[in-house]
Amino acid sequence: MLSFIIRRGFGMLISTILVITITFILMQLIPGDPASVLLGSNATPEQVAQLRTTWGLDQSMPVQFYRYFVNFVQGDLGQSLFYQKPVLQMIGQRAETSIFLGIMALFVVIGVGIPAGVISSLTQNSWTDNVLLLVALAGASIPSFWLGLMLMILIAGKWHLLPSSGFTSVFETGNLANLKNLILPAFSLGFVNAALVARTARSSMLDVLRADYITTARAKGLAERVVVVKHALRNASIPIITVISFTFASLVSGAVVTENVFALPGVGSLIVQSVLKRDYPMIQGIMMVVAILYVLVNFGTDLAYASLDPRIRYH
């Protein structure tokens, strides 16, 4: 297991370096001189020259990359142009909302997706199965922001059951009830992915339920619940975990739009504002932080695989 962790860890390191490199290269593509773009059209040539020296833009590309890399390793992602604060600090301030939203959406993904898939597989070809399949199929094609807006119209606007937008920190106010504001966003964000998980869980369970050891388990008189949960679901879990790990990227993507729809002060709405304001250091910082998180999640998924299925460790 240790050699497996080391090998995967090395791969993770390479991915991280590549992520930083790609971000650096992309930022070089901004047309024109970054210093004058960032200072705006009113800047004097002296100001531009000064900023170029401060940022080291007058140096060669490899030197620039080296500085950029060293800064990153030291946790310095630069200064936001709009907020005039360190990028990492801004991301930190906005992280709470996004993390709560992500966790709650993940609850929807797992809590709705897996049971729906399992029920569907156990009642194959019945009307329950067909209805669940149909909902899953439609769910996977509905844009999450549209679903969010529709829920907002009905549940928040018409029936006044839940708040429609905004969020204040749970830590600062100490009020857990604030999480109520995240129920609608989390549901609209999680539903699309729950649909994918349900489809995967269903087909994976169907494969496993036909296996001989399931027949054996039933034959020796085990309770159906034990057969399904302990024998079938555990063996069907690898593809399900894969899809759930994919949902990380799609949850982040969805969160960008969902936070915007529900006016939530998260990292997603931060990047949209930064794009509209051309706050390049902020954009670059969010890109890197999110991509590296993704690499870490993948690493975690690999470890989860290896502990669920020992055969994987030797590949």
Added chain:
Amino acid sequence: MPIDDREQQEILTGASRLKVIFDDTIKFVTKRRTTLVAVLILCVLLFIAAAGPGISPYGANTLNLTDRLQGPNASHLLGTDNFGRDILSRALSGTRITLLLGLSISAFALLIGLPIGMLSGFYDRFGMIVMRVVDAFMAFPAIILALSLMAIFGKPGIMNVIIAVGIVWAPRMVRVVYSSTLSLRENTYVEAARALGMPSFRILVRHIAINLLSPVIVQATFTFAFSIMEVAALNFLGVGIPPYVASWGGMMNEGRTYIVRAPWIILFPGIFLATAVLSFNLLGDALRDRLDPKLRRIM
């Protein structure tokens, strides 16, 4: 392809061969009800896109301030927005731009993905490096990469959207082509061609490229579905195509101010979008099962 199939195809020529293709297509489309529905919807969307302004009751940008914020009624079937523009006409006009963007983005992903994927599947060393880069690109969540690229390009525009979303989906295409090439090159006929001294380039074009058709078609269909969803998200966030071009995502964005008074401004473009995405997903599923069942495991 089994030998008897190929012999059969060589015997069949001209009209009879066309008939076989036609019959095969009909059989594929009608085999599953969902495929049939998907194909019918896509035909309607294609017709709407092709017919353009000819079939819409009003101009997509015709202002009519006396009719503003009307609910669905006889003269405006899907209602009007805050400028009195007809929602139906705008949604129809959005169909054309959506399909155009989906097609261009899939083509862009294909143009990059096919050659790079083939070469990396064929040459191990090159492949190792490319796949690392592909993995790194895929570490950026789709919308974050697309948004950042739009910021880098500097201004909203159709071409910029095609390139930004194309760059997001190209690495996924590279990966599919790569893994298919890896398994194709193990075939005996590739070995035979090599033994006969056929140059690598010709092997790639004559033996590998032809057989990549199935996985590539399937992936392109899914790329289409995902990319129109992403374009809609970009337009919804106001960083996609310019606001004066009617688009489904843009319409939903404009409707947000009037979400309580006039929910239909958001409702109908969303239905158009979801229907289009659903049809492409259904078609993709059906094509995958028909052309390459093995692919289910890769994707």
